[in-house]
Amino acid sequence: MIRFSHASKRYPGGYDALQDINFHLAPGEMAFLTGHSGAGKSTLLKLIALIERASRGQVIVNGQNLAKIPRRKIPYHRRNVGMIFQDHQLLFDRTVFDNVALPLVISGLSHHEIGKKVRASLDKVGLLNKERAYPITLSGGEQQRVGIARAVVNKPPLLLADEPTGNLDPELSREIMSIFEQFSQVGVTVLIASHDIDLITHLPYRVLTLKNARLSNDSGSHSSQTAGQY
Amino acid sequence: MGNWLHTYLLRHLQVFFYSLGQLTRSPLSLLMTSAVIGIALALPTGLHIILKNMQNISGDLDSAAQISLFLKKSTSDAQAQQLIQQLKGMPQIKKINYISREQALQEFKRLSGFGNALKALEKNPLPAVIVVQPSLSQSNALSNTAATQQLLEQLQNKPYVDIAQLDMQWVKRLYTIMDIIRRGVIILSALLALAVLLVIGNTIRLAIQNRRDEIVIIKLIGGTDTFIRRPFLYTGFWYGLFGGLIALLLVMTSLLLLSDPIEALTQSYESRFSMQIIDFNSTVWLIGGSILLGLSGSWVAVERHLREIEPT
Structure with missing residues (x-):
């Protein structure tokens, strides 16, 4: 699903955010990306979402070499990548329903389909009763679940999460993780950047560790087999 | 295909009214921007109509030549x-x-x-x-x-x-003066149209800045430039429409106020002249031109500023 081969990212000014990254994430695999802040976790996710482009090497997502996607095609690539952010990135002047509906509105779905899919998605994250609420009235955990609902509403094959539990207490964090596990079980590839080592090590998933812009440790892809059974 | 077209038109219609709804949330700033556009357009339009009326008078004056x-x-x-x-x-x-x-x-x-x-x-x-x-x-x-x-x-x-x-020395002079006025009106129209373009461009630029976060989010979840551009273009359309209507109102009021003394004046010259306020063609040109200026002003602003806003 995701293949990095010798991928590097150097920002203008000469700062190397990623150097010679190699790994492969199989379809339906769930993995964590960890490392200190500044180690390059966010940059790696940005390369996958084409928010940044690799300076060297290849990034292949869903069989497509990202270097070959022109600027105007980027939106269509991003529709296949559900993204979840630490700060949720919700629109506070719209209801929960409208926030979750946004990817479908962008894709030009009919009103009827949007209603069905948004409710199915909100149901999955347990927020069906909040569809009329505004995000500001929700707790941090609930806002994050709205973010997840929005990321999965158009059923992308790939989910990226950047510190999704960053501001949440351990119990809420586990709750969020179990939502990701559910998606992984139905075949969605999930990559979660997190520095919450305690949480990660208690879960039986592959861990990619970044250190000083390099991939210093890869717990191996064997966990991809256990992922489905967990 | 038919279904797709239906959905597409429906989306447009929704954005069309959504952008109007957004504008009417702050009616005062909508009114002020539209008034600036209206005043800027009323001036050349009014002059154009006065000129047209003068041509009608001088049509009668052909018999004087x-x-x-x-x-x-x-x-x-x-x-x-x-x-x-x-x-x-x-x-x-x-x-x-x-x-x-x-x-x-x-x-x-x-x-x-x-x-x-x-x-x-x-x-x-x-x-x-x-x-x-x-x-x-x-x-x-x-x-x-x-x-x-x-x-x-x-x-x-x-x-x-x-x-x-x-x-016909005086007729000659009248024609020359009218030629000067006509050219003046053209120059004035061009300058004021440019001003309207800048006013709308600037207003849309501010609207884009205000909705920066929203644009970033929409780009992150796969919104195309076309999708992001659409509400701003419709906003430009509304500004143009309201500006044009205000201009029409201003021109009609001003000319109505002027028409009585002008008719009194021409009657003293035994002319059967009656003041024409604004004809259908000019109305269409005014409103259509105003909308076009609104659309192009916002287009320029959106093209310039949309690329600058990218998720980081």
């Missing part, structure tokens, strides 16, 4: 008719009016009040007159005056013609 051919006193009626037949063959001449010596005398008696004085004269002192009205094209005043001048010289050399007289 006549050449009077005073015939030699020795000319008989038959000879005069012969000359008239000859003149009728000339394409530069629109209308010919013959006033015989007798008719001239009658008219003079009737109008001048010197009837009794004339009785004292043994012979009719007045010459016969052929009044020639040159055919003018409305569009080009300067070439008209040149053509009329040429015609005058031609007629001067006809047989039986004593004096060919053209008193």
